[in-house]
Amino acid sequence: MRLVLRGITKRFGSVVANDSISLTVEPGEIHCLLGENGAGKSTLMNVLYGLYKADEGEIELDGVVQHFSGPGDAMAAGIGMVHQHFMLIPVFTVAENVMLGNESTGFAGSLDVQAARARVTEISDRFGFHVKPDAVVEDLPVGVQQRVEIIKALSRDAELLVFDEPTAVLTPQETDELMDIMRQLREAGKAIVFITHKLREVREVADRITVVRHGRIVGEADPKASNAELASMMVGRPVELVVHKEEPTLGADALVVKDLRVVDAAGVTQVDGISFTIRAGEVLAVAGVQGNGQTELTEALLGLQDDVSGSIVLDGVELVGRSTRRILDSGVGFIPEDRQVDGLVPNFTIAENLMLNRSFKSPFVRNGSLRIGALREFAQKKLQEYDVRARDIDSLAGNLSGGNQQKVVVARELSRDLRLLVAAQPTRGVDVGSIEFIHKQIVATRDSGIPVLVVSTELDEVVALADRIMVLYRGQVVGIVPADTPRETLGLMMTGERPDDVKDVVA
Amino acid sequence: MSTATDQPTPESGGLAPDTVVVPTKRSGSRKLPIILGVLAVGLAIVLLTAGRSGDTTFRLATDTDFAGLPDIVVPSAATAWLMIVVCLALTAEAVRRMLAHVAQPMWIPVGFAAAWMVGFLSWAAADGRILVVSLLGGAIALAVPLVFGALGGVLGERAGVVNIAIDGQLLLGAFAAAITASLTGSPWAGLVAAGLAGALVALVLGLFAITYFVDQVIVGVVLNVLVVGLTNFMFRQVLTPNAASLNSPDRFPRVPIPVLGEIPLVGPIFFRQTAVVYVLYVIVALVAWALYRTRWGLRVRAVGEHPKAADTVGIKVNRTRYRTILLAGAIAGLGGAYFSLVSVAGFNREMTGGAGYIALAAVIFGKWDPIRATLAALLFGFASNLQGVLSVLGSPVPSQFMLMLPYVITIFAVAGLVGRSRPPAADGVPYKQQ
Numbered sequence: 001m002r003l004v005l006r007g008i009t010k011r012f013g014s015v016v017a018n019d020s021i022s023l024t025v026e027p028g029e030i031h032c033l034l035g036e037n038g039a040g041k042s043t044l045m046n047v048l049y050g051l052y053k054a055d056e057g058e059i060e061l062d063g064v065v066q067h068f069s070g071p072g073d074a075m076a077a078g079i080g081m082v083h084q085h086f087m088l089i090p091v092f093t094v095a096e097n098v099m100l101g102n103e104s105t106g107f108a109g110s111l112d113v114q115a116a117r118a119r120v121t122e123i124s125d126r127f128g129f130h131v132k133p134d135a136v137v138e139d140l141p142v143g144v145q146q147r148v149e150i151i152k153a154l155s156r157d158a159e160l161l162v163f164d165e166p167t168a169v170l171t172p173q174e175t176d177e178l179m180d181i182m183r184q185l186r187e188a189g190k191a192i193v194f195i196t197h198k199l200r201e202v203r204e205v206a207d208r209i210t211v212v213r214h215g216r217i218v219g220e221a222d223p224k225a226s227n228a229e230l231a232s233m234m235v236g237r238p239v240e241l242v243v244h245k246e247e248p249t250l251g252a253d254a255l256v257v258k259d260l261r262v263v264d265a266a267g268v269t270q271v272d273g274i275s276f277t278i279r280a281g282e283v284l285a286v287a288g289v290q291g292n293g294q295t296e297l298t299e300a301l302l303g304l305q306d307d308v309s310g311s312i313v314l315d316g317v318e319l320v321g322r323s324t325r326r327i328l329d330s331g332v333g334f335i336p337e338d339r340q341v342d343g344l345v346p347n348f349t350i351a352e353n354l355m356l357n358r359s360f361k362s363p364f365v366r367n368g369s370l371r372i373g374a375l376r377e378f379a380q381k382k383l384q385e386y387d388v389r390a391r392d393i394d395s396l397a398g399n400l401s402g403g404n405q406q407k408v409v410v411a412r413e414l415s416r417d418l419r420l421l422v423a424a425q426p427t428r429g430v431d432v433g434s435i436e437f438i439h440k441q442i443v444a445t446r447d448s449g450i451p452v453l454v455v456s457t458e459l460d461e462v463v464a465l466a467d468r469i470m471v472l473y474r475g476q477v478v479g480i481v482p483a484d485t486p487r488e489t490l491g492l493m494m495t496g497e498r499p500d501d502v503k504d505v506v507a
Numbered sequence: 508m509s510t511a512t513d514q515p516t517p518e519s520g521g522l523a524p525d526t527v528v529v530p531t532k533r534s535g536s537r538k539l540p541i542i543l544g545v546l547a548v549g550l551a552i553v554l555l556t557a558g559r560s561g562d563t564t565f566r567l568a569t570d571t572d573f574a575g576l577p578d579i580v581v582p583s584a585a586t587a588w589l590m591i592v593v594c595l596a597l598t599a600e601a602v603r604r605m606l607a608h609v610a611q612p613m614w615i616p617v618g619f620a621a622a623w624m625v626g627f628l629s630w631a632a633a634d635g636r637i638l639v640v641s642l643l644g645g646a647i648a649l650a651v652p653l654v655f656g657a658l659g660g661v662l663g664e665r666a667g668v669v670n671i672a673i674d675g676q677l678l679l680g681a682f683a684a685a686i687t688a689s690l691t692g693s694p695w696a697g698l699v700a701a702g703l704a705g706a707l708v709a710l711v712l713g714l715f716a717i718t719y720f721v722d723q724v725i726v727g728v729v730l731n732v733l734v735v736g737l738t739n740f741m742f743r744q745v746l747t748p749n750a751a752s753l754n755s756p757d758r759f760p761r762v763p764i765p766v767l768g769e770i771p772l773v774g775p776i777f778f779r780q781t782a783v784v785y786v787l788y789v790i791v792a793l794v795a796w797a798l799y800r801t802r803w804g805l806r807v808r809a810v811g812e813h814p815k816a817a818d819t820v821g822i823k824v825n826r827t828r829y830r831t832i833l834l835a836g837a838i839a840g841l842g843g844a845y846f847s848l849v850s851v852a853g854f855n856r857e858m859t860g861g862a863g864y865i866a867l868a869a870v871i872f873g874k875w876d877p878i879r880a881t882l883a884a885l886l887f888g889f890a891s892n893l894q895g896v897l898s899v900l901g902s903p904v905p906s907q908f909m910l911m912l913p914y915v916i917t918i919f920a921v922a923g924l925v926g927r928s929r930p931p932a933a934d935g936v937p938y939k940q941q
Binding site for chain 2: 049051070071072073075076081083086087088089090091092096099100101102103105108109110111152
C-alpha cells in the first residue's frame with residue numbers, strides 16, 4: 001500500500017507540532033522517520049492513525065484520500081500501529097488482545113475464541129514469533145509483548161505498519177530480532193514506517209530516511225550516511241558523538257560494596273551477592289538487560305529497599321540500615337531511573353523541585369519556613385548554569401520536555417557537596433543536545449574526584465562513560481571488565497555467559 | 508548514540524527469549540491458618556466460659572416437600588465440641604500447607620465456615636429449634652437487593668466507572684416501583700419502572716463522571732444523598748397524602764416452581780420465591796456469561812482496564828462506558844423494586860437502609876466478579892438473617908454484634924486477607940480523548 005501525506009499541519013494551542021509535512025511511503029520499503037524526542041514524529045503518526053485530527057493537509061492511501069474519524073477507520077483502511085507504549089490489556093490473553101475490536105462472534109455475540117487462537121497461531125508461525133495464544137500478556141517479556149502488537153496489526157490485514165520508537169524498551173538481542181521481523185515484513189510487501197532517534201538502527205534497516213526537526217521535514221538522508229551526518233541533520237548543528245574524557249585520576253577506595261543482597265516485596269532475590277569497589281574519581285558503569293537487579297541495586301544504595309543484607313561502605317561509613325534522608329545527607333546524589341515518578345513532582349515549579357532534597361534545612365529553610373528569596377536566586381542561577389529551557393523558574397516541571405526535566409534533576413543532585421553520584425538511566429528519553437550536556441556533567445563530576453555509579457541499559461552510554469564496566473545478570477555480577485571490552489563480549493556477558501578470555505579488572 | 512564505535516551486537520540465538528528473569532513466588536498464605544486458628548479458639552473459649560446444655564434441633568423439612576426429611580436432634584455441647592475438633596483439624600491442614608508452601612484450596616475455608624457455623628448454632632440454640640429452611644431462605648430474601656446492587660457495581664466498575672450510587676439507584680428504584688405499581692395495578696410495570704429509575708441515576712452519574720471528569724466517588728455519594736432527599740420530600744408531600752392511590756401497590760406473589768420447589772431443603776430455599784428472585788437468577792447467569800464470553804463483555808473489560816488501548820482498536824470508550832453504566836444502574840434499580848414490591852407493599856423513607864453500601868462491599872469482597880460478588884452478597888444476607896433468627900431464639904449473643912458481621916468481613920476483605928483483590932486498572936479514571 002502506498003501512503004502519501006500532503007501538507008499535514010497539527011497545532012496544539014500555539015505550538016505547531018507538525019508544520020506542513022509531506023511524505024510518501026512505498027510498499028515493500030522501510031521508511032525511517034528520524035528525529036529527536038519532541039520533533040513531532042509521534043504526533044504525525046497519531047494523525048495518520050486517526051488519534052489526532054489534522055488541522056490541515058490530507059492523507060492518501062493508494063491514491064484515495066482518507067478521512068479518519070478514529071483509529072477504527074485507520075485500521076479498516078489497512079494501517080497498523082505498534083505503539084511505543086504497548087496498547088495491550090495486561091490481564092487479557094494474547095488471543096483476547098488480538099481479537100479485541102475485531103471479534104468474530106457466534107450465537108448472541110458470544111466470542112469465537114477458537115478462531116482468534118487459530119489466527120494468532122497462524123501469524124505467529126508464519127513469521128516465527130513463538131507466541132502462545134493463551135498466555136496472559138502481563139506475564140510475557142517486553143519483546144514478546146511487542147510481537148503481540150505486531151500480530152494484532154497483521155491480524156487486521158494491515159498493509160502499512162507504523163513502528164513508534166519500538167526499540168526503546170528492548171534489549172540488544174530483542175532489537176536485533178525486531179530488525180529481522182521488519183525485514184521479513186518488508187519482503188512480504190508491507191509498507192513500513194519506522195520512527196526512531198537511534199542512528200545505529202536507522203542505518204541498519206532503513207531503505208529511505210526522512211529527518212524531522214521541530215515539526216518540519218528537514219530533508220532526506222542517505223541510509224549510507226555516517227552517524228555524524230545523520231546526527232547533525234537531526235539536531236541541526238554538528239554534534240559530538242563521543243564523550244571526551246581524560247584518563248581518570250584515581251583516588252582511594254570510596255564506595256565498597258560487599259555481598260549485597262536485596263529481596264523485593266514479592267520475596268524474589270533481585271540482587272544476589274554483589275561485591276564491587278569504586279575509587280574516588282572513577283566511573284563504574286553497570287551494563288545489563290533491564291530487570292537484572294539494577295533498579296534494586298541503586299535503590300539499595302539510597303536506602304529505598306527494605307530487605308537488604310551485606311554492606312555498603314562509603315568513605316568508611318556503613319550505609320546499610322540508614323534511612324534515605326541520612327544517606328542523602330551523607331553526600332549521595334541520586335538521578336533516579338524514572339524522573340516522572342521518582343525524580344520530580346510534576347505539579348511543582350522548577351524552583352520547588354530544585355530544593356526537594358534539602359526541603360528541611362538551610363539554605364532554603366530557616367526556622368521551619370521557606371526562604372523564598374534564597375530559593376529563587378538559587379533556581380535562577382541553576383536554570384542558566386544547566387541550560388534548562390523553560391519560560392522561568394515558576395514553570396511547572398511537568399510541562400518541560402524530557403531533556404529539560406532531566407537537567408532539573410541533574411542540577412538538583414549535583415549542586416550539593418557530593419561524595420557519591422548514583423545515576424540510573426541518566427539520559428533515557430532525552431534529546432541529543434541534553435544527552436551531550438548531561439554526559440559532560442557526569443564526566444566533570446568524576447573529574448572533581450567523586451566516585452560515580454552509572455546504570456544504563458544503553459550499551460553505547462555504558463561504553464562512553466565507563467572507566468570500568470560491571471555486567472549484571474539475574475542479580476549477579478558476570479564480570480567487571482575494562483571500558484574498552486568489545487561490544488560482542490559485553491553483549492554475550494549480558495546474557496549471563498562469560499567468555500574465557502575475559503579478565504576482571506581491579507581499579 | 509554517544510559513541511562513534513558502531514559494531515553490531517552479538518548474534519542472538521533465535522527468537523525465543525532466554526534472558527527473562529522469572530520470579531519465584533512464595534505460595535502458601537500465612538493469613539488463612541491464623542484467621543482459622545483464632546476463630547476456632549474463639550469458639551472454644553465461648554463454649555468454656557458460657558457453656559450450655561440440652562439438645563438442639565435442626566429442622567430441615569417443610570410440610571409440602573415430596574419427601575420428608577427427619578428433624579436432627581443433637582446434644583448441644585457435644586456437637587459444638589465435635590465441630591471445634593473439625594475446625595482445628597482443618598486449621599492444622601492449613602498450617603501444614605503453609606509450611607510446605609502449597610496453595611490453600613477453597614475447601615479448607617469453606618469446610619471450616621460450615622463446621623464453625625454448625626458448632627456455633629448448636630451452642631446458640633441449645634434447647635431450641637433451628638429452622639434451617641427459614642434460616643437459609645430468609646438469607647436469600649435479605650440478599651436479593653444486595654445481589655442486584657452488587658451486579659450493578661461489578662458492571663460499572665468493570666467498565667471503569669465506580670458506581671457508588673448503588674444505594675441511590677436502589678432507593679429511586681423502590682420509589683418508582685411503588686408509584687408505578689400503584690397507578691397501573693401491575694407489579695411488573697413497577698419492576699420496569701424501577702429499572703428505568705436506576706438507569707436514570709446512572710445517567711446522571713455518567714454525565715458527571717464520564718463527560719465532565721468529576722471525581723466519581725464524590726458524584727456517587729452526592730447522588731445517594733440527593734436521592735434520599737428527593738424521595739423523602741416526595742414521600743411526605745406526595746405519597747403520604749395520596750397513599751391510597753400512589754403508595755399501595757400489589758406485592759409480587761410467591762410463585763413456587765412445580766417439582767423444583769418440592770425438592771427437600773433446596774426447593775423451599777431457592778424455588779418458592781417471588782418472580783423478582785427468579786429474574787435475579789437469570790440476570791446473574793446472563794451477566795456472568797456475557798462479561799467473559801461475549802464481544803460485549805470483552806469490550807467492557809477492555810475499557811475498564813486500559814481505555815486507550817481499547818480506543819486504538821476502534822472501540823468507542825465513553826459510549827461503551829455510558830451503555831454499561833446505564834445497564835448497571837437498571838440492574839441495581841430492579842433490586843429497589845424488591846423493597847417496595849416484595850418485602851413490604853409500598854415505599855417508605857430510606858427503606859434501603861444502606862443496602863447499596865453493603866452491595867458495594869460485596870463488589871470488593873467478590874473481587875469484581877459477578878459470581879463471587881453474588882456469593883458475597885449471599886453471605887452478607889446470611890449474616891443479617893442470622894442476627895434475626897438468633898434474637899428470636901433468645902440466644903446469648905447480642906443481635907447488634909451479629910449486625911456488625913458483614914462490615915467486619917468487608918474490612919478484612921478490603922485489607923487483603925482474602926487473597927489479593929485487584930480492581931480493574933482504569934477503575935474510576937475518566938478517559939479523555941486528545
